[in-house]
Amino acid sequence: MKKYWHVIGIGIQNNLTYRVNYLARTLFGFIPLFAMLSLWRTIYAGKGQGSALGGYTQAQMIFYYLLVAVVDVLTAVNEDDWQIAADIREGNISQFLLKPIDYLWYRLCLFFSGRIAFISMACVPLAVFIFCFREYVVLPASGAALPAFVISLVLTALLQFFISYTMAMLAFWLLEISTFIFILFALEYLASGHLFPLDLLPPVIGHALFFTPFPSMLYVPIAIYMGKIAGADVWLGLLVQSLWLLLAYALARFAWRRGIKKYAAFGG
Template identity: 45%
Template sequence: MRSAAKYCTVFTTGLQNTFVYRWNFLLRSVFEFVPLIGTVFIWRALFEARGETIAGYTFGQMIYYFLLILLVEHLVTPSDDEWQIASDIRNGQINNFLSKPVDYLAYRVTIFLSSRLLYTTITIVPVAAVFFWFRGFITLPESWTTWPIFLVSLVMAGALQFLIAYALAMLAFWILEISTIVFILYSFEYFLSGRLFPLNIMPDWLHNILMLLPFPYELYFPVAILTEKVKGTELWIGLGIQAAWVLIAFLGARWMWRAGLRRYESVGG
């Protein structure tokens, strides 16, 4: 009970700290719609040039795909968590956790959940407005079982993104500035997570290779489930691979934390 109360306090504190930046979140959410507008015009031109369908997508299905990418990104993508964790390590703030009965990973997960909850609450209105504007393109799943499977995949997508960010921040134990590595990794994520285009429009051999990497399971795979682009055996294999990557990321994050602490030196009062 004391442990639960401890992390409930952390959750409440995280909400309060995040609420200070509520207008930043709202403005960021609004300006994230600008690329969506550009995406609509680009794909409209492509469909007018290529025909009614591209790789099995109609124009409406393609726009609905990007709407769902926007929604999933708002729900599960961490906001500057790696920078905050790296700052804790670089500035010696983790000393506060080493001397107390607080698991740092559990602490950061609690902060992540509180920030996601508040961020989603603040930005849900503009996101809902965008969905209403494009409501003619929305197609709900034919099977009701798609929804719980999507939610499971969505939770794992959030866990995977957070754990990758956490493990990346652990590099601050070894190097002073992690920004270059972060930007390199995020470049791969941007292209391979499905933000730019649905991954299944690529050749089958390349698509199959990409689906062995963790990046598609951060955004593309949950959206593919909700749009019922993956079914049957392919769906269950994908969920297994996604769960495996979450486990690998968790074990990697734990290992990097322990390895980092062995070389960590706290200097000063």
């Protein structure tokens, strides 16, 4: 176990060298976020005071996007998928086949250290941004929502990682996988609730989406926090997330095992 702590420590140090990049990314990210909030405010202004769209009041809608920004900072993969694919393509994984380190846990540690480094740079500007919109900030929907939100957040982060890891395994078979990553990212952006709350969709589509992993990658923790998923449904939400997580983990292990057989250790 100790060796993985070292990995996290080194990972944080490595990632902190990109802190200006992280800061720039966070600050640039505020522009579309602010634009989105303006867009919704204009729409609500056209609808008249106190109106609700898809069950969201204006304040809830704005808070939804703030939560998306927070959950995204806490759980999104950074460049892990590109790095894993590069490791495979360039033969860097050979050393992990010889050392008593599991590549998957190694990458998971790096994912966590990447998140820690990113959060350390993003937290101050993000806090300032949210402070500017503090009138819209609401507390968790209920006392039970907060711990459920935290658990859901962890599941989201792990699911994000395992899906990226599995996608990166394609590098065993294909030279260029960025197109696949981008297509998946586009789907995720739409179907995970990144672009708009999934409650705005027609109910049939909204429900159908839960048969894909995407809502578990962002929407579920937010919906739990805001009480859109409440009562017994919280358990259901967490269960769905856990199932997708297990599936993604199994798929990651399977793809690795198949890939290793194909692996020819170029370079290394």
